[in-house]
Structure formats: C-alpha cells, structure tokens
Amino acid sequence: MIKTEVFNRLGQPKDPDGSLRTQGNCRTLTTTRLHIACSEEITITKVLAERLHATGVADELTDLTKRELLAGIATVLLQDNEVVDESFYGFSDIESRTPVRRDTIHRIFSNTKIITSVAMLMLYEDGKYQLDDPLVKYLPALDNLKVLKTGATDVNDTEALATPPTIRQAFTHTAGFSYGTFQESLVDRLFMETGVQDRNGTLEEMIDKLAGIPLARQPGMRWQYSIATDILARLVEVMSGDTFADFLSTRLFQPLGMTDTGFHINDDQVDRLATLYAPVNMMDESKGLKPMSGDRTRRVPGSEITATGNDRSDDGQSPRGWAHRTPTGWDDAGPYVRFRCRVEIIALTGRT
Structure with a gap:
C-alpha cells in the first residue's frame, strides 16, 4: 500500500486524477543484484501489477531461480489494501522440486527487527x-x-x-x-x-x-x-x-491470526519450511546453490522469525506474515498493527 500522505511528505508531485508520480532511474536491488528498468516518470496506479510484468521484472525473477542464484521467490504487491499481484517463482526445496507456494514458510531474518x-x-x-x-x-x-x-x-x-x-x-x-x-x-x-x-x-x-x-x-x-x-x-x-516469544504470540500473532508466524515451527509445519541455501562457491555464483543445515524447530527465541505470505487479515487482503521496511518506518504501529507486505519497488520509491 502506498499512502498519498507519505509521498506528499516526501515532496512527490501529484497528478490531477489523484495518482502519484515519482522520478525514477535505474536502481539495483542489492539483495539480488536485480536491475529494474524504469522510465523517467512512473504513474502509481492500479496497473502496477501489469507494469511489474511488462517491464520484465517477472522474467528477471524467473531467471534468477532458473540459474540457481536464488532458490525461490514469493512476491506480493498491494495498493490501497488490495492485492494487485501475487507471484511465486522457483522452489522452496530444489532437491525435491517443491515449488514456492502461498503457504511456504520463510525465514524473515532481520525483518524480525520490525516486529x-x-x-x-x-x-x-x-x-x-x-x-x-x-x-x-x-x-x-x-x-x-x-x-x-x-x-x-x-x-x-x-x-x-x-x-x-x-x-x-x-x-x-x-x-x-x-x-x-x-x-x-x-x-x-x-x-x-x-x-x-x-x-x-x-x-x-x-x-x-x-x-x-x-x-x-x-x-x-x-x-x-x-x-x-x-x-x-x-x-x-x-x-x-x-x-x-510469549509476548509476540499473545499480543501480536494470535490476535491477528498469524498462525504460521513465530520463532519455531511445529512438526506439522516442517514440510512447508523453505530450505535455506548458500552459494556452492562464494566467488562464483554460476556454480549454483547448496542447502545449509540448521534446526529451526527449537523453542528458544533468537534472531529470526519464520512466516508465510498466507497470514492474512480477516478481509483476505492484507498479508501479515511478512514485515518489510518502509521509507517512513513502521506501518500503523500499535496494538492492532497489521503487517502489510509492502513491496519496496526501487523504481517507485527511489530508495535503496
């Protein structure tokens, strides 16, 4: 979701029809080195999903998984509380060819900091x-x-x-x-x-x-x-x-119905946990990926939370299993916080 008031505070121009614009040039998504091609000026409307695919971003993401630079990718794009695009690429486990799905459980690592x-x-x-x-x-x-x-x-x-x-x-x-x-x-x-x-x-x-x-x-x-x-x-x-762990479960996850979000996974969730991979050769990404071992069923809270894109609000529109950094900090922080899956499209925010 991209709020009008947020962009106004950032000094972004607004079109007569109420949509927002931002100056863009080519940026690099540092976590994947994915280059996103962008026009000089992009109008932010509900056709973002089509633009996401039309600009070749979907093809780039598919290519990253085919070349095993990344094992699997799940993306969700929202605007005004509405899911306008939801796509899945690659595998949650390469060896078994298990595809990434909506209910795949991912480690969100330092995104836990937002929570x-x-x-x-x-x-x-x-x-x-x-x-x-x-x-x-x-x-x-x-x-x-x-x-x-x-x-x-x-x-x-x-x-x-x-x-x-x-x-x-x-x-x-x-x-x-x-x-x-x-x-x-x-x-x-x-x-x-x-x-x-x-x-x-x-x-x-x-x-x-x-x-x-x-x-x-x-x-x-x-x-x-x-x-x-x-x-x-x-x-x-x-x-x-x-x-x-108990505080998050009692005050956040349980009230919001985030049944797949927490510091440990149960036996019945193990098969949905995405395998963690590392490059076979850190100096040569073309060598592909290898699975990393690790126990994620222990009950000691640590540096990361596991979550899915399937932890949604009651209206079925706001994914809450993932928490993402936004240009202005936290989104609707409070007792009834809703963790929206806010996609940081570099071409739109102009921020890395």
Missing part, C-alpha cells in the same frame, strides 16, 4: 517507558559500560561514557553497540570470543555478556547496524514480564 520494534512501541503506548530513558534504567547489568577509544589497539583502552545509551538510540542503531559479524574491529572480535549471540542462550544471558564489552563509539555519535534490536527484545521481556 521487535512494533512490540516495543506497543509497550510505549502502554506507558511502560519514555524514548529517552537510559537503557540501564531497565537493564542494570549495563551500568558499567565503557567506550573503546578512537585508534585503540587493545580492548582495555577505553574511556567513560559521555552519556548513557538510550532506548531511542537503540531504536535507531546509534547507541554505540556493534554486531560482531560485519566488521573486524577489536569490539567485533570480542563479540565472537564472548559468544554474545549464542543461539542457544537467553536474551538475559546476552545482556550479561554484552555488559563486559566496550561500545564501539560514544552513544549518539553515528549510526551503526548493531545488536541494539536484540536489546529491545530483552526490554520487552523486562517491561512485560513475559518471554519475548
């Missing part, structure tokens, strides 16, 4: 905290955080916090934390050595380990993709008194 943030916003509406509250107010284990000095050559070369990291900064990944997987700094190495992201551990244990690792920089200094959303997940537990 975590919505849970925190629900608690904000419940009056549980203020955005500028320091994290230590609710997580006393973080009371003695230090900051790695600029140019430090030893993890013990630290300085005191200028200001304590806040919940707002955790939301925006500006709290000074790192992730431990995307860089090779002293802090990142310490993340790995300490096992901060132990998939068999609890969120409480994660915080205890995090307390002994210096921040990569002073809070509020700059953005860095980090473990901050995992910290928000622990805040959900502390503020609600529930486990993170």
